[in-house]
Amino acid sequence: MRRFGILLLVLALLLAGCGNTGEGSSSSSGSQSSSSSSSSQEEKNTQPFTLAAYPAYSFHPALSTSQANLTLAPLLYESLFTVDSTFTATPQLCQSYTVSEDGLTWTLQLRAGVTFSDGTPLTGEIVAQALQTAKDPASRYAKRLANVSGVSGSGDQVTITLTVPNGALPTLLDIPIALDSSSRPLGTGPYVLSEQNGKLYLNAREDWWQGADSLSIKQIPLATMTQKEQVGTAFNSGEVTLIDADITGSNELGYSGSYEVWEYNTTGLIYLGFQTAHGVCQKAEVRQAIAKAIDRSYVTDNVYARHATAATLPVHPDSALYDTELAQELEYDLSALKELGLEGKSLTLLVNIEDMAKSAAANRIEEDLESAGLRVTVERLAWEDYVKALERGQFDLYLAEVYLTADFDLTSLISPQGELNYGGWNDAAIPGLLDNVRRAQGEERVERMTTLLRYLNQNAPIAPICFREGTVLTQYDRVENLSPVQGNVFSNLSQWTVK
Structure with missing residues (x-):
C-alpha cells in the first residue's frame, strides 16, 4: 500500500478525462504550508476521530444500500474468514473446516467463546441464518453465493452445500455475520452501535473475544449524514476524519484541502x-x-x-x-x-x-x-x-x-x-x-x-x-499505520495511531 499527501487529486483525474487526444494529467502534492492551513489543521486535530453514518438507512452489513454505513460494518461485525491484500483467506469466526471428497460439502467448526454484543453466543444456527440472509436477492452478497444450494447449522458447526465444487470457497466467506436481519443488528465485532442524547456512537466492547485492550479508540462519534453530498463537505471541513472514497469513480465527489490517501488492492x-x-x-x-x-x-x-x-x-x-x-x-x-x-x-x-x-x-x-x-x-x-x-x-x-x-x-x-x-x-x-x-x-x-x-x-x-x-482518505497527520483491504478499511485497527 502507498501512503502520500495529496491536494485536489480529483481535479487531476477530471483533467485526465478531458480533451480529445487522451493525454491526461495527474498531480499530487504534500500538505499545505500556509499559516492559515496550519491553523485550520490544528483545529481539525482537536476533533475526535469521527466517521460518517446515515441513520435513516439500514446498518445491516448484507442488506444496507448506504456505502458509509457499510464502511462501518467491520467495526461491528466479523466474518467466518478474512481476505487479505493478496486475496488469501484466513479463518476468523471459523476455527477449522473439512471438505467432502466430491468438494460439494463444507463443514465449518466455529471458534469457541465468541459472543454478540448483547452476550448471545455465536452458534451454527445463527451463522446459517446470516448466510441465508446473504443469499437473499436483495443482499450485496447474493451473486457470490449463487452456487450455494444450502446452509444449515447446529451447535458449533455450519454446513455449506454447493452445486459445483469450489476449492477457494473461504475467499467468498468474508461475509459479516449479523444476529438477525433488522436494520441495526448486533454483531461480534469490537464495537457496538449506541445512541446517546440523539447522537450515534461506536463504543468499544469490553467483552470482545479478541481483547478490548487492543482498541486504542474507545469511542467513535458518528456524524449524521442525510444526503450524499454531505460526506464530501463534512470531510473537507474536518468534521469527518476518514472516508472510503472511490476517487477514480465516475460519480465520486470532489475533495479539497490537505489529506492523506491509503490505497488497497x-x-x-x-x-x-x-x-x-x-x-x-x-x-x-x-x-x-x-x-x-x-x-x-x-x-x-x-x-x-x-x-x-x-x-x-x-x-x-x-x-x-x-x-x-x-x-x-x-x-x-x-x-x-x-x-x-x-x-x-x-x-x-x-x-x-x-x-x-x-x-x-x-x-x-x-x-x-x-x-x-x-x-x-x-x-x-x-x-x-x-x-x-x-x-x-x-x-x-x-x-x-x-x-x-x-x-x-x-x-x-x-x-x-x-x-x-x-x-x-x-x-x-x-x-x-x-x-x-x-x-x-x-x-x-x-x-x-x-x-x-x-x-x-x-x-x-x-x-x-x-x-x-480502492482509496481511504484521512485528514492529514491524524491517523498512522493504516493497512486497508477490500471490504475492510479497518483491517489492522489495533496497529493504528490516532492523533
Whole structure:
C-alpha cells in the first residue's frame, strides 16, 4: 500500500478525462504550508476521530444500500474468514473446516467463546441464518453465493452445500455475520452501535473475544449524514476524519484541502472486450495483437493517476494465481499489430461516456491502434445505450469493468453462457478448464489456473488492462499505520495511531 499527501487529486483525474487526444494529467502534492492551513489543521486535530453514518438507512452489513454505513460494518461485525491484500483467506469466526471428497460439502467448526454484543453466543444456527440472509436477492452478497444450494447449522458447526465444487470457497466467506436481519443488528465485532442524547456512537466492547485492550479508540462519534453530498463537505471541513472514497469513480465527489490517501488492492478489473463472432476481431491473432497494443502503463499512471495496477492477465498481480512469465507475453508491443497488415480496417470501440477515466483510456487505445494503421471510431454512450449496444453485439471493441470475486472465477466473462460474455466467444475447452480451476485447492489450483491463463493468452477473448485500487482518505497527520483491504478499511485497527 502507498501512503502520500495529496491536494485536489480529483481535479487531476477530471483533467485526465478531458480533451480529445487522451493525454491526461495527474498531480499530487504534500500538505499545505500556509499559516492559515496550519491553523485550520490544528483545529481539525482537536476533533475526535469521527466517521460518517446515515441513520435513516439500514446498518445491516448484507442488506444496507448506504456505502458509509457499510464502511462501518467491520467495526461491528466479523466474518467466518478474512481476505487479505493478496486475496488469501484466513479463518476468523471459523476455527477449522473439512471438505467432502466430491468438494460439494463444507463443514465449518466455529471458534469457541465468541459472543454478540448483547452476550448471545455465536452458534451454527445463527451463522446459517446470516448466510441465508446473504443469499437473499436483495443482499450485496447474493451473486457470490449463487452456487450455494444450502446452509444449515447446529451447535458449533455450519454446513455449506454447493452445486459445483469450489476449492477457494473461504475467499467468498468474508461475509459479516449479523444476529438477525433488522436494520441495526448486533454483531461480534469490537464495537457496538449506541445512541446517546440523539447522537450515534461506536463504543468499544469490553467483552470482545479478541481483547478490548487492543482498541486504542474507545469511542467513535458518528456524524449524521442525510444526503450524499454531505460526506464530501463534512470531510473537507474536518468534521469527518476518514472516508472510503472511490476517487477514480465516475460519480465520486470532489475533495479539497490537505489529506492523506491509503490505497488497497481490489478485484475491479478494467478490460477491453472483443467481438469474436464476426468482424476484424474474429481471429485470435488479431485479438492477441490488439491486447499487446494497449499501453497499460499510460492508463495506470496518467488516466488513473497511479490508483490502478497494470495487469495483462485477469488475475490481480498480487495474487498467488498470477503468473509473471505468462503476463510478459502480452506486454506493450505495437509491432505485432503492424505486422498483420490491417491498414485501413475500421473498428468501433464502445465506452460509457459517464465514466471519464474509461473515456480517457479509450482515447489512448484509439491513438495506439491508429498508429498501427487501423481506423478506430470511439462511440461514447450513456449507460443504458452502452449496455443495449453490448447486448446487441454492435461493436468490435468495448471498454468495461467487472468486480471479480476473490477466487478470480472468470466464468461470467469467458464461459459460453457467461452473462458478461458480450463478445460471443464460444470455445468448447473453456467449461472444462474453468471447472478444473474451481475444484482445486492450494498449489494444484495455482497450476490449473496457469493452464487456463495460458489458453486465454493464446486466444485473447478479452484483454485485461488493470485493476483499480480502492482509496481511504484521512485528514492529514491524524491517523498512522493504516493497512486497508477490500471490504475492510479497518483491517489492522489495533496497529493504528490516532492523533
